[in-house]
Amino acid sequence: MVRNRTTPYLYLLPAFLVYGLFLLYPVARTAQFSLFDWPGFGPSTFVGFENYADLLEDGRFITAIGNALYLILFYSVLPLLVGLVLAATLRRGQVRGMGIYRVLIFLPQVIALVVVAVAWRQIYTPNGTLNQLLGLVGIETDTGWLGVPELALSAVGIIGFWLETGLVMLLLLAGMNRIPNDLYEATRLDGAGPISEFFAVTLPSVRGEIVTSMVLTIIAALKTFDLVYMTTSGGPGTATTVPSYEVYNRAFQLKEVGSASAVAIVLTVLVFVINIFVTRIGEERKVTR
Amino acid sequence: MRRRRLVIPALAATTILALAACAPGSDPDEPAGSETGGGSEPAEVNTDIAGLGDITLTVWDQEVRSSQDPALQALNEAFMEKYPNVTIERVSQSNDDLQSQIALALSGNDVPDVIQVNNARADMGAYVTAGQLVNLEPYAEAYGWADRYSESVLSYSRYSEDGKTFGEGNLYGLPQTGEVVGIFYNKAKLEELGLEVPQTWDDYFAALDAAKAAGEQPMVLGNIDQWPAFHVFGPLQANYVPVDEIAALGLGNEGASWTSDGNVQALEQFGTWGTEGYFGSSPNGTDYDLAWADFAKGTGVFLPAGNWLAGDLESLMGEDVGFMAPPPGTDGTLATTGATGIPFGIPAASENVDAAAAYIDFITTDEAMAMIAENGGMPVNNTADNAPEAGLQKDVFEAFDAVSTEGTLLPYLDWATPSFADTAGQGFQELLGGQKSAADVAQAFEDDYQAFIGG
Numbered sequence: 155m156v157r158n159r160t161t162p163y164l165y166l167l168p169a170f171l172v173y174g175l176f177l178l179y180p181v182a183r184t185a186q187f188s189l190f191d192w193p194g195f196g197p198s199t200f201v202g203f204e205n206y207a208d209l210l211e212d213g214r215f216i217t218a219i220g221n222a223l224y225l226i227l228f229y230s231v232l233p234l235l236v237g238l239v240l241a242a243t244l245r246r247g248q249v250r251g252m253g254i255y256r257v258l259i260f261l262p263q264v265i266a267l268v269v270v271a272v273a274w275r276q277i278y279t280p281n282g283t284l285n286q287l288l289g290l291v292g293i294e295t296d297t298g299w300l301g302v303p304e305l306a307l308s309a310v311g312i313i314g315f316w317l318e319t320g321l322v323m324l325l326l327l328a329g330m331n332r333i334p335n336d337l338y339e340a341t342r343l344d345g346a347g348p349i350s351e352f353f354a355v356t357l358p359s360v361r362g363e364i365v366t367s368m369v370l371t372i373i374a375a376l377k378t379f380d381l382v383y384m385t386t387s388g389g390p391g392t393a394t395t396v397p398s399y400e401v402y403n404r405a406f407q408l409k410e411v412g413s414a415s416a417v418a419i420v421l422t423v424l425v426f427v428i429n430i431f432v433t434r435i436g437e438e439r440k441v442t443r
Numbered sequence: 444m445r446r447r448r449l450v451i452p453a454l455a456a457t458t459i460l461a462l463a464a465c466a467p468g469s470d471p472d473e474p475a476g477s478e479t480g481g482g483s484e485p486a487e488v489n490t491d492i493a494g495l496g497d498i499t500l501t502v503w504d505q506e507v508r509s510s511q512d513p514a515l516q517a518l519n520e521a522f523m524e525k526y527p528n529v530t531i532e533r534v535s536q537s538n539d540d541l542q543s544q545i546a547l548a549l550s551g552n553d554v555p556d557v558i559q560v561n562n563a564r565a566d567m568g569a570y571v572t573a574g575q576l577v578n579l580e581p582y583a584e585a586y587g588w589a590d591r592y593s594e595s596v597l598s599y600s601r602y603s604e605d606g607k608t609f610g611e612g613n614l615y616g617l618p619q620t621g622e623v624v625g626i627f628y629n630k631a632k633l634e635e636l637g638l639e640v641p642q643t644w645d646d647y648f649a650a651l652d653a654a655k656a657a658g659e660q661p662m663v664l665g666n667i668d669q670w671p672a673f674h675v676f677g678p679l680q681a682n683y684v685p686v687d688e689i690a691a692l693g694l695g696n697e698g699a700s701w702t703s704d705g706n707v708q709a710l711e712q713f714g715t716w717g718t719e720g721y722f723g724s725s726p727n728g729t730d731y732d733l734a735w736a737d738f739a740k741g742t743g744v745f746l747p748a749g750n751w752l753a754g755d756l757e758s759l760m761g762e763d764v765g766f767m768a769p770p771p772g773t774d775g776t777l778a779t780t781g782a783t784g785i786p787f788g789i790p791a792a793s794e795n796v797d798a799a800a801a802y803i804d805f806i807t808t809d810e811a812m813a814m815i816a817e818n819g820g821m822p823v824n825n826t827a828d829n830a831p832e833a834g835l836q837k838d839v840f841e842a843f844d845a846v847s848t849e850g851t852l853l854p855y856l857d858w859a860t861p862s863f864a865d866t867a868g869q870g871f872q873e874l875l876g877g878q879k880s881a882a883d884v885a886q887a888f889e890d891d892y893q894a895f896i897g898g
Contacts, residue, residue, distance in 0.1 A: 195550035196573030275667075279733060280725050298728015300667060303876055389669050390727040390872040406543040408862050409569055
């Protein structure tokens, strides 16, 4: 019996204080900064929503948003497809040394991103590992993969794909291991092959995990910073700039803290909207089943 | 619904609290001097450091390279030996890291006592406007810095009190080293190709073509980080544009234009180098440090770059490498990007301004200059006197001396406006990649420059 209605909230208070202090307060302050023209120090001028209005005509910002959306393909969609196949294969086959495979595929998640970026930067240089490997199979090229505007973003995306696949696979594998074997036996008795078994049993059972991994990887795609900062600094030109890099660039290089905050707020809203959309789709299907 | 009842008011309360908090930058506990603009002036200059009592002097520097670090370390020790009451707490890190932290550090209360602040408008200029740097004029007078430095060197650390004019006004920093952007060349390769060290720009262009025809990569450039292109374009620009025009553009002062014929021609030439493979297949996809390491291993004939690579290149290539100032520019005099190393300044909120000024004085004396040279750095003063007897460093010292005494040291182009590093970094990459024409890039530069001048 709860004697007082407010009692449960008292229990929440300590956590809420921490949450408020370290999360809500900074968010609110950022929102406030976005309404000012302020170089990060000294006096500031209140400009209302001008920073946001400026973003609408800001080519760099629009490119950055477009690039982030494109990165979702590499960070989220491809890892999901590959992760599904990998997880389903690993679940079915009782491979010897399964643990080793899991560790290897998950490894990129464990390595510090800066190290990942530096390593890939070397791989992509004109006489780097990638071109050497291509040379081995008879394709002689000295392309600097991060230097070609049409390829640079995809090159960064591939690093993201390499990073996220392990995470997605692990999540899906955890989900698949939960599926009772009876279900598979039943479908097999009904005459289903591995493919139809996958679509009839495996896929519907891991819907929750799919949604979770989508949410996680989409967030990772939209807020990518380290990779871009360490590999291309947004270049060549603006080919690989992303919203988080714009936030950094505006706040620390250009000293336009107001504009940087506006970008940050727009990015936050974007992350929320896309993820609400993704979770809604996941939930709806569950209901209609 | 019941659950939400408390959460919403709580959220609202937090939000209102935050929004009602004072506007950014107007915190009541802000460091002194930040409201005034133009920097605080010390009440009274005191050069008697031994009588100041025990002091901890916090110094933030970026002298991390092998040619820089030992000299400053030795100077710090010598200073502490001279003044046993002073303890130096040194924090050194790469320049990129340092410059992005300074803005935050200066707006706090617990500031370092000495910092290396980039000369650029986006850095030093912005802090001068915000009143966060000490005006060093009184100390310059007390210590006689004007006798030690040439005015052209000091001018790159001068701003008007409101930070609007760059190149004249009060002194806000003192550099320790000189910097000159020139051209490294592979002697063995030149000999193989039967080429002399070029004396004019026409010679240089011809040498590049000869190298290309012989299947060599004419020049080396690793431009993935965008800024290295500045050091190739800067010298080239002097072949097409008069020096005073470049200086106005580089300092962001009025009276010049990026869309002038000379500038467009220079940009065009630079773009042609990029698209026709004079920098190899992909300058924009190549790492700066890998590029010069490749040059040391035998890729390319010329490497347009700053003198700071000399130490490393000499140890890797020995006798095989030489350095030249770029050939004389359009008006017949030597002119190249260079100016000075990053100047040491004093934050307005420092509690040890006198000791900090004495420290800056100490690390820029003639003895200090000799010490810097001994350790492989290039001192900004007495450069020719301190030149080594032979080798690559001798070339470098002589080139700096020639340019700084007979010619003109041009400002780094990214000093011009707060956003110019961005605009130009992007523009140069687009030129090299052939995505934009020289005229379009010139227009983008002009827009940035005009927006700054107009505002």
